[in-house]
Amino acid sequence: MSNLGSFIWSIADQLRGPYRPNQYGNVILPLTILRRLDCILEPDRETVQQLAAKYDNPNRLRIEIKKETGRPFYNTSNYSFANLLADADGLADNLADYIDRFSPDVDVFDYFDFKKEILALEKAELLREVITSFKTVDLHPDVVSNADMGDAFEYIIRKFNEAANETSGDHYTPRDAIRLLVDLLFAEKDVDLREADIVRTLYDPTAGTGGMLALGEEHLLGHNPDAKLSLYGQEYNPQSYAICKSDLLAKGHDASNIAFGNTLTDDAFKGRQFDFCMSNPPYGVDWKQYAKAVTKEREEAGPYGRFAPGLPATSDGQMLFLLHLVHKMRAPEDGGGRAGIVMNGSPLFNGAAESGPSNIRRWLLENDLVDAIVALPTNMFFNTGIATYIWILDNDKHPDRKGLVQLIDGTSFWTKMRRNLGSKGREISDADRAEVVKLYADFTDADPDYSKVLRNDEFGYWTLTVERPLLDESGEPVVDRKGKPKPDPKKRDTENVPFTYGGSTAGAAGKVEVIQAYFDAEVKPHVPDAWIDWAKVKTGYEIPFTRHFYKYIPPRPLAEIDADLEKQVARILDLLREVEQ
Numbered sequence: 001m002s003n004l005g006s007f008i009w010s011i012a013d014q015l016r017g018p019y020r021p022n023q024y025g026n027v028i029l030p031l032t033i034l035r036r037l038d039c040i041l042e043p044d045r046e047t048v049q050q051l052a053a054k055y056d057n058p059n060r061l062r063i064e065i066k067k068e069t070g071r072p073f074y075n076t077s078n079y080s081f082a083n084l085l086a087d088a089d090g091l092a093d094n095l096a097d098y099i100d101r102f103s104p105d106v107d108v109f110d111y112f113d114f115k116k117e118i119l120a121l122e123k124a125e126l127l128r129e130v131i132t133s134f135k136t137v138d139l140h141p142d143v144v145s146n147a148d149m150g151d152a153f154e155y156i157i158r159k160f161n162e163a164a165n166e167t168s169g170d171h172y173t174p175r176d177a178i179r180l181l182v183d184l185l186f187a188e189k190d191v192d193l194r195e196a197d198i199v200r201t202l203y204d205p206t207a208g209t210g211g212m213l214a215l216g217e218e219h220l221l222g223h224n225p226d227a228k229l230s231l232y233g234q235e236y237n238p239q240s241y242a243i244c245k246s247d248l249l250a251k252g253h254d255a256s257n258i259a260f261g262n263t264l265t266d267d268a269f270k271g272r273q274f275d276f277c278m279s280n281p282p283y284g285v286d287w288k289q290y291a292k293a294v295t296k297e298r299e300e301a302g303p304y305g306r307f308a309p310g311l312p313a314t315s316d317g318q319m320l321f322l323l324h325l326v327h328k329m330r331a332p333e334d335g336g337g338r339a340g341i342v343m344n345g346s347p348l349f350n351g352a353a354e355s356g357p358s359n360i361r362r363w364l365l366e367n368d369l370v371d372a373i374v375a376l377p378t379n380m381f382f383n384t385g386i387a388t389y390i391w392i393l394d395n396d397k398h399p400d401r402k403g404l405v406q407l408i409d410g411t412s413f414w415t416k417m418r419r420n421l422g423s424k425g426r427e428i429s430d431a432d433r434a435e436v437v438k439l440y441a442d443f444t445d446a447d448p449d450y451s452k453v454l455r456n457d458e459f460g461y462w463t464l465t466v467e468r469p470l471l472d473e474s475g476e477p478v479v480d481r482k483g484k485p486k487p488d489p490k491k492r493d494t495e496n497v498p499f500t501y502g503g504s505t506a507g508a509a510g511k512v513e514v515i516q517a518y519f520d521a522e523v524k525p526h527v528p529d530a531w532i533d534w535a536k537v538k539t540g541y542e543i544p545f546t547r548h549f550y551k552y553i554p555p556r557p558l559a560e561i562d563a564d565l566e567k568q569v570a571r572i573l574d575l576l577r578e579v580e581q
Helices: 003-015 021-054 058-069 092-099 110-114 114-123 129-134 146-163 175-187 211-223 238-250 287-302 318-328 356-366 431-447 507-523 558-580
Strands: 199-205 228-235 257-261 278-279 336-345 370-375 388-395 402-410 415-421 425-426 451-455 460-467 494-499 539-543
Touching: 003 021, 003 129, 003 146, 021 110, 021 114, 021 129, 021 146, 092 114, 092 129, 092 175, 110 114, 110 257, 114 129, 114 388, 146 175, 146 211, 146 238, 175 211, 175 336, 175 370, 175 388, 175 431, 199 211, 211 228, 211 238, 211 278, 228 238, 238 257, 278 318, 318 336, 318 356, 318 388, 370 431, 402 431, 431 451, 451 494, 460 507, 494 507, 539 558
Parallel strands: 199 228, 199 278, 228 257, 278 336, 370 402
Antiparallel strands: 336 388, 370 388, 402 451, 415 425, 460 494, 460 539
């Protein structure tokens, strides 16, 4: 994936002995960031030191440095990689001084507890050797692009996690999947993005190392170099947060827009909405430890809170992020917002009618927020081969797409990689991505083998409780005080009736007629004494993605199978004869 990543990781070999493999990242990651910032700041180091000697006031100093260098961050230390090694005895103290004298917005080294590692390296007599190695690596953006740097960071983190044998549901999103998500997210707004001097905001509540934000920016600037895009993100992993913030600092973004913390329990951007939102939340990771805070927020916020539509099972928090994204989309009256989120298959169908997940789907579909769902090829992620889907949400759909959801089967649009990277053996090439985006753009005219457009209500169904009478010893129905037959719990059954049964297009409004028609045709003929308990009828929504693209493959003709069997029998007989001879 990244020669640079391999090279940097090779430096970790110097740590063998005093450090265990699962501790390498504690040293390698912060030093890589430090070297990257060092290379960026080097050309203006003298200018900054002169300004620092002239201005004591931190605010004035920051303004003057930005005016001179164009960068919002700086370092006023007399030390850098260029001269750290000159004082062998003072190396640890000088390195600590170097880190301390970054501007306040560069707080990333605190999240690595890096000063502790400096002392540990010195005690192990490794500090000089490691600093010498990093000094040989030129990480200036002119030499290593931001995209390559992002690849290197994610390579190092992945290797670090493998060494630590971590099995969490955090999956670093490969660049090819992000590029498809970005293209789909911006597809409906690409014309608007070409307007002169536009200003847009992009937000990722599970920012990771900032890969999605970086590629979102790349896409927008590719269409309109004069556009201004403000990036916002929140991340709860200290190392990923530090890398993401460092990356944005290096590109000249406002680093204060990247917040540390848990989006589910402490939204760092309360009250803010964004033009575009993106996320790849962890799959199948439970949120039991946050359940109390999330439930409390839901109860206190009422019908307009972010979790109001429902709560998923505590065994999987993906749909909490889905709800959060919807809450963060710019309101339709302010121009509307779009969101893209990558999830595994369970949010499509998990949960029975009127369960938390079903109620979330119902709310999304009844409010016409789901624009498209795209199935990705399997074996796309580095540490899982499971099926994944991109959901595109839009609260201000194009008139042609209103009331409709497009399902795109993108599972066959992939190219085999030369060499597997963990579980990732497939990638979406530029040509594959263009095919999928074309299917989205063609909408109702797209190839029906790969694209289906359905009404929102086609995903709805009712769950009926069908009762049968409780019989006494003589076989007569037992009745209650009002003379009505009592139901037999042992014979109780349920039936799912789609809104579209019998070709109905009435949606939820056709409830009584459709259910009765189903019952009369499908149940009553088989169990004449059955009845519907109307008080127990529940409404559910599911998105049976695979079913819509199912293709019947007829079995082979019997004559063909017989011929194969005869061949095998003949072969076995020949072998037996050979044994006998």
